[in-house]
Amino acid sequence: MSVERRVIRVASQILGGSEADLTVSDSPETVSEWDSLRHMNLILGLEEEFGVTFSDTEMLELVDIQSIVDVTSQKCGE
């Protein structure tokens, strides 16, 4: 499964709602459940899914689904 699909699956599980409803352009601005607490949960879930640990700099870049996909792909060497 592609990084994008996996990110969207984890995000839909943690933010609630179905995978079909989430796209790469979604962010805390477009998803009402995506508050700062859920954002922390999301990072925990992503780190577990991909077996990575985001650095401080990387965490600052995780502002929407697209950027999460980009940063994660880079970390997984894709």
Next chain:
Amino acid sequence: MELPSYAKMQEEATAESVDLPGLKVAVLRNIVLEPILPIYQYCAARIGYRAAVEFGGYDAALQEAIGNISALLGPDTDCVVVHLKLEALSEVITRRVSSAVAAVVADECERVLSYCSGVIEGVRAHTDALILWHGFETPAHPSLGILSGQREDSETNSVRRLNRELRRTVKSHESAYFVDLDLCLARVGYPDYYDLRFWQRNRAPYGLKGMMEIAVEDFKHIAWIKGKHRKCLVVDCDGTIWGGVVGEDGPMGVALGDDYPGRAYVEFQREIVSLCERGVLVAVNSKNNEADVADVFETNPWMQLTTEHIVSWRVNWQDKASNLCEIAEELNIGLDSMVFMDDNPREADHVRTALPEVEVINLPEGKPFLFRDLLASCGYFDVLSVSAEDKRRAGMYRAESARRRARPEHLELGDYLRSLEMVARVCLVDEASVPRVAQLTMRTNQFNLTTKRYSEGDIRRLSDADSSDVLYLQLEDRFGPLGIVAVAVLTYRGQTAHIDSFLMSCRVIGRGVEEVLIGQVVRQCILKGCKTVTADCVRTRKNEIVEEFYPSNGFQTEWEDTSPDGEEARHYSCELERFQLVGAGYLARLVSEIEGAVADEC
């Protein structure tokens, strides 16, 4: 306990749990702990509850406890978790010790203890809910390094001292338990237990693995309070309680001894014996010839488990799921009371699929050194009290098997019951009987008129108060003691008594025990100067058997009702002077300690 991924837990928790009964959890804290929420919900769903978790104000534990400022604490709160991180509670103790004077540290410790006492007393004043007090973690990297363990006023020794005091304080409160987080830290390991990034950024100290371990530990306590802990361990033989295959290696050739891997299996068996000694039922479910397995039990000197420990045997070539169902029926327990351990992944999978209510632990093949820890850590059998009856349980079940075998096919019921030579004792609850009486109210579902669940504290309170009494009936027959098998809770108001609870263990259904107890209940009411006794029958899915109990004992139906939850309730009453006492019924002897009773009626 195996947990799925964090994302999966979150998904499952919100999806499946809609129909389950609620579990109201309040968390008082001085750090960010919200990410634990989906893990709590998952753990709750696993024991059959929909958890509604609310967090108190950040660093407002005392205000929440005393002032109940967020209205989290009340009569319908099920559990209060108190999580105070020492780093947020006292900077002096946790980071500034090198510059602090011993007297200052001592004062700080007093202040912390005083704060904590305030919290626990405040909580107790608002609610009787289970309190889980999370202990302080001992620092893994103390500032003083190797000196920290050696100096009295160091962070390390302050934490140890505080935890000791807190254990004592918590223990002095009813239904409150100290949860040792150092154990969680040890199991997970420092780098995975904490998440220093989230601690520094958001004051959220824990990593995913840390929170999972803490949640699992909390729910071992909650599971027991709710009676959801398991009661029966069923084990396979080959590869599980000994290495090798007895059918091929012979009873002396299986791996069991003081070398490797025999030693690991011996240790595993010792762990099982230890469970048995505190009341867990142990059964065998093995694909083998009966004689081969019997040979090992009888002739191999390294066996720790003996035939005395095993309450049920299914050693045959039948499928293991069917065997488990038969064991459940034989022991008269639910499948949801059982844990099955097998080293064969195909057998484990088959049982998991066929019987989803059974917890299945697939022991890692060829790694017996892990078995003992897997059993000790699974948490399914964890309890917070062990009664004297629990310890005798295996013996009692074996006596029960003997009773069943002795029951002849076509004997007239009355003759059969009289041949049992039953002796019953009916008394008011005393301290020694409290744990078993409370346990019975928690577990009895079939012969239970109102299904009210009471903790040990509740039973003590009901028994101490002038306006209520708790009676129990203890039974033995010619095969041995059955222990306390029936309980009645009475409340009094003026000349009217009310039977708040009336329940009886399903083990003794059909012996007329309930008639004997109701007779003694009436005697007690008369003694208290009552003229009328009232009672309720609240119908559930499981207590069909009690439908006609009160009418058949001379009670009049006063009214019927259906509660908002759809429960049917009937209210009865009976004028005491018109009550027909059945006395000792089929008993050989009744010893009644209700004053005014004639002792040794026959």
